[in-house]
Amino acid sequence: MNLSFNEKNQIADNSQLELLRKDFPTINQEINKYPLVYLDSAASSQMPQQVIDEISRYQSQDHSNVHRGIHTLSHRATEVYETSRQNICEFINAKNTNEIIFTSGTTDSINLVANSYCKPKLDPSKKILISHLEHHSNIVPWQLICEQTGASLIVAPIDNNGEIITEQLIDMIDSNVVLVAISHISNALGSVTSLNKIIDAAHQHEVPVLVDGAQAISHMKIDIQALNADFYAFSGHKMLGPTGIGILYGKERLLEDMPPYQGGGDMILEVKFTGTVYNDLPYKFEAGTPNISGAAGLGAAIDYLNQAGMHNIEAHENILLNKMIADLQKVDGVELIGKAENQVAVQSFTIKDIHSHDIGTILDHQGIAIRTGHHCAMPVMEFFGLPGTARASLSIYNNEEDIDRFIKGLDKVIEIFA
Amino acid sequence: MKKNNSENKSLKELYRQLIIHHAKNPLNFGKLSNNSLLSEGINPLCGDKIRIYLKINEADTIENLTFEGTGCAISIASASLMTSTLLNMKKYQANQYALDLISNLNESKSQEGQQPMMDSQEIHALEGVKDFPSRIKCATLSWQTFISALNNNKITTTEK
Known part of the structure; x- marks a missing residue:
């Protein structure tokens, strides 16, 4: 499938953004013998080959x-x-x-x-x-x-x-x-x-x-x-x-x-x-x-x-965020931290009785990168009475399979701490 | 997705049953009342905080040793193992034990001439962190804080 463009030389619609994933060399590698799922773009995003x-x-x-x-x-x-x-x-x-x-x-x-x-x-x-x-x-x-x-x-x-x-x-x-x-x-x-x-x-x-x-x-x-x-x-x-x-x-x-x-x-x-x-x-x-x-x-x-079109990126990430939130809510023991009416590209969460660093290590072992800890926002963590949270964040290069792998990775976390 | 057995193995080494057990049911968790030494250990990278309470008697023996704080499974289990291991040791022995443990965990697995890990089977369980460089400080935080308490320092950090 080839990219198609509109009259402003932008990608015609958001469903095509998946095709851009191949542009990101860091995303297309194995980490700990699994294809990388990068859900830490809020800390730092990856660069396309063009950059x-x-x-x-x-x-x-x-x-x-x-x-x-x-x-x-x-x-x-x-x-x-x-x-x-x-x-x-x-x-x-x-x-x-x-x-x-x-x-x-x-x-x-x-x-x-x-x-x-x-x-x-x-x-x-x-x-x-x-x-x-x-x-x-x-x-x-x-x-x-x-x-x-x-x-x-x-x-x-x-x-x-x-x-x-x-x-x-x-x-x-x-x-x-x-x-x-x-x-x-x-x-x-x-x-x-x-x-x-x-x-x-x-x-x-x-x-x-x-x-x-x-x-x-x-x-x-x-x-x-x-x-x-x-x-x-x-x-x-x-x-x-x-x-x-x-x-x-x-x-x-x-x-x-x-x-x-x-x-x-x-x-x-x-x-x-x-x-x-x-x-x-x-x-x-x-x-x-x-x-x-x-x-x-x-x-x-x-x-x-x-060229990707900011309206396409917004639509693409919104679909993924909604899926991530819905899927996370089905995981036993998960509590979503941050439930703003208007929320973009980020979801913080905790799993009952499991520290966020343990979640992070076990996910990393399955090739899944998320951020854990206080996210350089200690007063926010203090407000919720938490030492930290796990945070998954999205960007243009993420897809639905990333979310599926991430959710499946959480099963392993829960299994280890069972 | 294919199974990655070797990878899963090191994950199991890190989260051995003993570690999970201590993390869920830490020994010697809580404050000590008066006449105890107190030191707080902070890992500013992750926000973990552990307070160590230490009481040494006239014979220079660790008479009581407790901890409290928040942290991941590794840091809580390590603190639990630390308190139970060092209790009743002489002050100088306990200090040396903590120093040896920290340097052992910081040595890479492949390093030649590495000293065998501590005698205790339980302490041996901490060696799983060696495959996880970002987690070594989780395991050493409480031991470092113990040394800080022995030296009457009120606060210590992993990033010094």
């Missing part, structure tokens, strides 16, 4: 430093880097490339906003508002700057389904809140945040909103202008791209007013010992030689996602 090839092509043909030399390779490297930026800009529908800052990943993006946007505005009367659902990378950067300035970090509660209680979060917003920082999708539970309501409410108080989009970016179409988030952070390695590259989207007028985060080459126009003139956006925030091959890979990952 690997583009990184290799860049390194073997175009590599030099960007924005510097007059020679051909420097020009090519700059073109690769800036084309990727343009690609990302279109992918999330940002207004222009001044709003697209290359970082090393979501964590770096959040730290940039914490230090450059928030910290100068903080004093003991000010607050930063997050939710109980956040990944440590959207907690600790705020704790650090609050400790340094005496500001308070306030935390909106979640309910037993693992969803942010939107009304309570909105009630916590006032003019002393400097920033609301929340995840688009919970990495531990897959719950989707009601961003529209929260962003509207925050903007009524003239409070900007940072969205941690690490878990959302490869699972749904992001239209940043429609969403109206002020900052949006994501990582290459959770969207079929390489590690060590990520993006901070920021509204241009906010970024313009922010001081540089780090100093170095590339972020300056003129350096004198009497004072330095900083470069314009987006370079003001990109000190030092950037991760050019990472940008090349991320650009290729976006080409790949575009």
